[in-house]
Amino acid sequence: MLRLIADATPAMLAYFEAGTLLCRFANARYAEYFGKQPQEILGLSVREIVGERIWEQISTYLQRLEEGVLETIRYTRQAPDHEGRKQHMEAALHPHVIDGTLVGVVALITDVSHHHLLTQQMLANEERMRKFAAITTEAIVLHRDGLILDGNDALVRMTGYSIDELRGSPILDYVAPQFRLKALQYMRSEREDSLQSAFIRKSGELMPVEAEAKTMPGEGDEYRIVLLRDMTANIQARQHIDFLAQHDQLTHLPNRSHLSRLLEKTLTQARSQQTRVAVLSLDLDQFKAVNDSLNHRAGDLLLCELAQRLRNALRPQDQVARIGGDEFVVLLAENPSLLETEALATLLRSVAEQPYQIDGTQLVISLSMGIAMFPKDGNSPEELISNAEAAMHMAKNRGRSFVQFYTPALEGRATRMLMQEQLLRQAVERGEFELHYQPQLHLDSGELAGFEALVRWKHPHRGLVHPDEFIGFAENRGLIAAIDHWALREACRQARAWQDAGYPAVPVAVNLSAQEFRQRDVVQEVSQALTHAGLDARLLHIELTESTLMQSGGQVPDALHALKALGVGLAIDDFGTGYSSLAYLRKHPIDRLKIDRSFICDLPHNPDAAAIVSAIVQMGHSLHLEIVAEGVETLAQRELLQNIGCDMMQGFLVSAPLPCEQAQHWMSQHCHPLQRQ
Structure with a gap:
């Protein structure tokens, strides 16, 4: 029975008689560790069994028992296993005493290498967390049942309080009164999403923060770790963008x-x-x-x-x-x-x-x-x-x-507008429009990224008319859909023609009005244009305004997702001039933001403009969007945009919008043969 129990235990077990330290009993695990069978080590001394190297490590502990220390002696030693890996062995020497005399020693040895490894990993993790908490700019605060346990240096910098001042105090004491109920509900429900709130600094001023908490297991009870981000700069940037809009x-x-x-x-x-x-x-x-x-x-x-x-x-x-x-x-x-x-x-x-x-x-x-x-x-x-x-x-x-x-006598202006409408209707019927193409370049490599197709009106009396002079009028008179329809088909046809001629297969961007999304089946129209031209959907980008994006109550969201399913790219044109919420950018499958030229023209000399452009770039990248700067005209503007991480640019520094033949010539002059291939 003793042999069965001893061999079943996961530890190494042996009994040595006092004085001679000869082995009188050993389980199979003890013998196997030293490469022997149990019956082979019976009668051998400890020194003969373990060898000189291990004997030097453990002899002092055995000597203490021989000297009369009649209590359990524990020690840990390191030793390589048969494959050379470091092992950590934990031993307990239990004295066997009869009538006050030591008659033997029970040796119980356990391999604790796995536990030691876990401990080291835990310490390493704790050290990594300590270093992360020290260098991060975001404040970290730990609390249990609402009482602050600890925090990092960023918390001290952000709030003005020392850790000693914060430790042990209720965390809700530092939350602005108007947010305390919401913060209490957030804490009690153990939510782990983000919470918009405000923190009271030691100076008394309110600091807007975004809080994100996680419930963590701990000794005895759970605790909460809260990450606090100072949202002051973000809010100021958004307010400034809203103001500029x-x-x-x-x-x-x-x-x-x-x-x-x-x-x-x-x-x-x-x-x-x-x-x-x-x-x-x-x-x-x-x-x-x-x-x-x-x-x-x-x-x-x-x-x-x-x-x-x-x-x-x-x-x-x-x-x-x-x-x-x-x-x-x-x-x-x-x-x-x-x-x-x-x-x-x-x-x-x-x-x-x-x-x-x-x-x-x-x-x-x-x-x-x-x-x-x-x-x-x-x-x-x-x-x-x-x-x-x-x-x-x-x-x-x-x-x-x-x-x-x-006075009503001024109605002659209405007559002039009617004549303008007639000319525009005739232009639609007679095809008096043409597309000019403005190149877009990658800022990092300088390679061609695509073209934006811009419509021009060949006015019978005034010559070539810029879209700013007739697009708004066409929208008011319900003529924009026909112009959009023509521009979409023509841009797809031209992109395919360039591709067939061996020019770079780069996307062409077409602007579509809000009316196109409200009044027509824009998805079917785009699909037909792609099919008719034989153009890959990935080579077509649809540009729409922020006001179009805001009309989420109608067909716009469904149309955008359907266009995305086709493979068409989606871009927000003239970003920053409308009055949209940033939340719309998360809801809709947008690929690209085009920063309006009004923000670019003051670069690099206007610090406010530079700050806004940088904020748009960072915000766009955080939403995994490509950023295009419109209206780039100087090398200094290009350098600044490249430094802040803007992806692409278009503007007169690259080229003015060009008629089809000139755009084709531009590609011949500027595109590397490898890119054309």
């Missing part, structure tokens, strides 16, 4: 889209209270002469000074916006009468026409002004702004520095 970058006045929202809100209130609203359209007389005679910088300084004067002259409840070029719109709320409106218009004109000192040169300008009144002259923001502009153009026709109220 709603404001003119030069004057910091509200832009056209922001003005439309302000005016819509004002009109809603005016309808409920049955009050008047005045819209004033202001335009500088002969502003082009300022740019031509001085320079564009002088023109910009003049516009900024004028914007400041208008803002200072208005009442707190009124608004002024710059909607483009040298055109401003003033919104007068709170029931202005005709006399009050005319008086304020006269004041604005007087203030604006005071002399300016621009770069040492004195300038005097004049304003032409048109006024439309709600509800008499229009019922919507678009109608009021349009009628105020019509009145302003009439004022210009009368000469300089005139103020003109809108």
Whole structure:
């Protein structure tokens, strides 16, 4: 029975008589460790069994027993196994005592190599975690049942408290009051997703943070490890992007889209209270002469000074916006009468026409002004702004520095718009459009990344017309779908033709309007265009605006996912000028962001512009999006964009938009034969 029990134990077991240290019993595992059978080592001494090397390690422990230390002696020794690997052996020498006399020793030896390895790994992990916690810029705090246990150096830097001040205090004491209930629920439910909150610094200021917690096993009880990210810079960057999306970058006045929202809100209130609203359209007389005679910088300084004067002259409840070029719109709320409106218009004109000192040169300008009144002259923001502009153009026709109220007699402008619509319809029917192609390059290698196809109108009287002059009009008149349809098919056809001719198989990007997504089966249209041209879907990119992306209540999300399933690339054009939420970029299968040229033009000298572009690049990369910079015109801009990690660029530094034949010649000159192959 003793033999059975001894051989079944996983440890090595042996019994030696006192004095002689001769082996009187050993289990099979003990004997096998020394390469023998149990019966072979019976009668041998410890020294004969273990050999000289091991004897030197253990003899002192056995000697202590011989000297009368009648208690269990434990020790650990290292020894290589038969394959040369280091083993850790843990031994316990139990004295066998009868009537106070040592008669034998029981040796119990266990291989603890595995436990030692686990311990070393745990220590190594703890050391790695300690180093990570020390170098990371994100704060780490550990708490159990809401009481802070520990934190890293970043927590000290971020909050201003020392670890000793934090340790043992409730973590909720440092959460801003308006977030405490949400933080308590987050903690009690042991959620592990991210939580937006705010931390109270030692100085008393609030620091916006994003918290992410994990529940970890610990000695006796679980604890929570919380990662805190300071979101101050992110929030400031987003606020700045939002500001730029709603404001003119030069004057910091509200832009056209922001003005439309302000005016819509004002009109809603005016309808409920049955009050008047005045819209004033202001335009500088002969502003082009300022740019031509001085320079564009002088023109910009003049516009900024004028914007400041208008803002200072208005009442707190009124608004002024710059909607483009040298055109401003003033919104007068709170029931202005005709006399009050005319008086304020006269004041604005007087203030604006005071002399300016621009770069040492004195300038005097004049304003032409048109006024439309709600509800008499229009019922919507678009109608009021349009009628105020019509009145302003009439004022210009009368000469300089005139103020003109809108009258129905100005409907001649509508006649001109009707003629414009007829010409555009004829252009669609007669195919009076052509595509120009602007190259896009990889910033790191300088290789051709693709082309953007840009539509031009071959006007019967004016020649080649830029899309800025007719695309918006075509959208308002319901003609944009036909233009988009033609441009899509033509771009696919040309891309395939270049590919067949041996030129690089690179993507071509086509802009599609929001109406295309709302009113047509855009997926079927794209699929048919690809099939008709025989073009691989991967060589077509669809560019859409942020406003199109925002229309998630309709067919847009389904259409985008269906296009992605086809293999078509999707890009957001003019990113940063709209008013979209960054959450939309996560919801939709977007591949690429194109930073609007208005952000690029001030690089590298404008720190704000550089910070915004860098933030867009980092944010885009965090969402696994490619970033394209539009409007790159200088080597300094290219160098900065390359340094901050922007992927691609397009602009006049590479090439202006080129007609088909010139684009083909450009490829012949710039594309390496290997790339063509």
